[in-house]
Amino acid sequence: MDYTDLIALAKSTTHVGALDCANAVGEATNASCGDFCKVWLKIVGGKIEVMQYEATGCVISRAAAAVLAGSVIGPIGLIGPMSGNHIRELLSVPISPLRERCLTTALVALQNALKSYEA
Amino acid sequence: MNDIRSQFPALNADVAYLDNASTTQICSASIEAMAAYLRSGRSNIGRGLYPLAEVSMVAYENSRKTVAEFIEADLRTTIFTKSVTEGLNAIAFGVQSILNPGDEILVSPFEHHANLLPWRRIARERGAILRTMPMSSDFMLDIEGTISMMNHRTKIIATTLVSNVLGTVVPVKALVDAAQRTLPLNKGESEGVDKLSFPFVIVDAAQAAPHIPISMKELGADAIVFGSHKCYGPSGIAAMALSNRLASIMEPMIVGGGMVDSISIDRETWREIPARFEGGSPNVEGAIGFAEAVKMCGGTESEGVASLRQSLVTSLRTIPGVTVFDPADAIAIVSFIVEGVHPHDVADLLGQRGICVRAGNHCAQPLIERIALEGGTIRVSLAAYSTEEEIQKFLSALLEVLELLK
Numbered sequence: 001m002d003y004t005d006l007i008a009l010a011k012s013t014t015h016v017g018a019l020d021c022a023n024a025v026g027e028a029t030n031a032s033c034g035d036f037c038k039v040w041l042k043i044v045g046g047k048i049e050v051m052q053y054e055a056t057g058c059v060i061s062r063a064a065a066a067v068l069a070g071s072v073i074g075p076i077g078l079i080g081p082m083s084g085n086h087i088r089e090l091l092s093v094p095i096s097p098l099r100e101r102c103l104t105t106a107l108v109a110l111q112n113a114l115k116s117y118e119a
Numbered sequence: 120m121n122d123i124r125s126q127f128p129a130l131n132a133d134v135a136y137l138d139n140a141s142t143t144q145i146c147s148a149s150i151e152a153m154a155a156y157l158r159s160g161r162s163n164i165g166r167g168l169y170p171l172a173e174v175s176m177v178a179y180e181n182s183r184k185t186v187a188e189f190i191e192a193d194l195r196t197t198i199f200t201k202s203v204t205e206g207l208n209a210i211a212f213g214v215q216s217i218l219n220p221g222d223e224i225l226v227s228p229f230e231h232h233a234n235l236l237p238w239r240r241i242a243r244e245r246g247a248i249l250r251t252m253p254m255s256s257d258f259m260l261d262i263e264g265t266i267s268m269m270n271h272r273t274k275i276i277a278t279t280l281v282s283n284v285l286g287t288v289v290p291v292k293a294l295v296d297a298a299q300r301t302l303p304l305n306k307g308e309s310e311g312v313d314k315l316s317f318p319f320v321i322v323d324a325a326q327a328a329p330h331i332p333i334s335m336k337e338l339g340a341d342a343i344v345f346g347s348h349k350c351y352g353p354s355g356i357a358a359m360a361l362s363n364r365l366a367s368i369m370e371p372m373i374v375g376g377g378m379v380d381s382i383s384i385d386r387e388t389w390r391e392i393p394a395r396f397e398g399g400s401p402n403v404e405g406a407i408g409f410a411e412a413v414k415m416c417g418g419t420e421s422e423g424v425a426s427l428r429q430s431l432v433t434s435l436r437t438i439p440g441v442t443v444f445d446p447a448d449a450i451a452i453v454s455f456i457v458e459g460v461h462p463h464d465v466a467d468l469l470g471q472r473g474i475c476v477r478a479g480n481h482c483a484q485p486l487i488e489r490i491a492l493e494g495g496t497i498r499v500s501l502a503a504y505s506t507e508e509e510i511q512k513f514l515s516a517l518l519e520v521l522e523l524l525k
Binding site: 003004007029033034057058059060096099108 | 470
């Protein structure tokens with residue numbers, strides 16, 4: 001993937017929008033960049049069946065949300081330990097450590113959704 | 120121009136360094152002065168009685184003299200700090216005892232967090248009220264509106280001299296004059312002058328110092344704080360110049376070695392100013408480098424910076440979707456936004472092309488919120504060594520990046 005692909009991913013509308021049947025919702029904000037992400041999940045039997053999201057902000061934060069939504073279908077136990085490196089691998093584009101919070105805004109929103117589900 | 124650039128060894132043709140409002144490159148004179156001092160042997164100051172200690176002490180005090188002269192400040196009340204942030208915190212901490220519940224602190228709408236948060240904190244702690252001066256629709260200080268806010272409860276007026284986001288120049292002299300005119304000295308006091316009878320005016324000159332001549336005497340401010348690393352010098356050293364009336368009431372924020380006159384089991388007294396406000400081992404080599412660096416500032420090259428800035432503004436305005444913030448009296452800094460494009464993406468992609476600019480809130484989030492900019496601005500900031508070639512390189516790369524992002 002190169003930066004052009006990253007931009008295309010950020011503009012993707014797949015998985016974008018609220019999920020009516022969601023049973024877990026989480027949000028995260030990256031104040032330094034103004035990024036915002038809201039995540040809706042449908043969880044059945046300890047597994048994420050669907051992730052939808054809405055994201056505003058920079059290309060990296062929106063691309064990270066898109067790639068995450070397309071890859072997290074599966075056991076919820078895998079989500080907690082995920083870090084920015086996981087998103088880096090998914091995007092496979094060199095991303096500066098200075099953009100770490102952009103990279104992880106969607107992941108934090110996802111992890112917050114799971115926290116609210118498990119609470 | 121080549122003559123100036125040759126004095127900055129880090130500059131090269133491959134990189135357009137346009138983030139000078141954050142940190143400038145360091146000049147050779149500064150590097151050489153620090154290296155010469157360090158190579159010839161160093162010592163702590165104010166402690167040792169051997170010749171090397173004297174050499175260090177003399178070098179440090181000579182540096183203070185150069186820095187004080189640079190802003191026409193009183194040598195005896197010019198204090199070295201590690202940063203502008205530390206200086207402004209030291210002043211806020213040092214004057215807090217004059218604030219009573221209901222007293223007011225006025226801050227400009229342009230403040231960097233460094234000249235906002237210290238005042239916000241002491242306002243909370245003392246029950247004082249922090250009020251923001253009004254800004255006009257063209258991003259200038261509304262001076263009449265500000266004057267109308269001044270009253271007998273106004274104790275502090277804290278302002279930048281130049282906005283680090285917009286380049287706006289704040290008319291500090293007019294603020295000082297208004298403060299003294301509106302709240303005149305109480306001549307009935309027994310000492311002749313009541314030190315608290317008109318507000319203390321505290322000036323963050325971090326952005327102004329490299330570009331415009333500053334005279335503490337002419338401005339009449341009570342404090343001027345500026346740093347070395349924005350003035351072609353080393354990081355980790357800055358200066359705060361205080362008026363006598365401010366210095367005489369300030370408590371030291373940092374207590375410890377080097378600032379004690381005498382200490383017993385339950386009582387201590389402080390040394391005279393400036394030592395009183397320089398607790399701990401000072402950054403001697405930093406002071407030496409700082410003193411060399413200020414010789415590069417405030418000269419005729421500023422005219423070149425003004426011309427480059429105007430050329431940049433004119434070019435940016437021709438790019439579709441670009442909004443440029445261009446206050447009438449702005450210097451050295453140009454902020455802009457691009458419709459539908461996040462500033463961080465622009466700066467990131469420009470960085471990959473060898474163009475160093477800053478994007479975001481620039482540590483001035485309240486100002487960014489006030490002008491309603493989500494994600495902040497893209498900021499180009501110039502220095503004496505900036506060139507038309509760098510501007511053209513930036514503009515060319517910007518067009519390429521915007522094509523990619525749109």
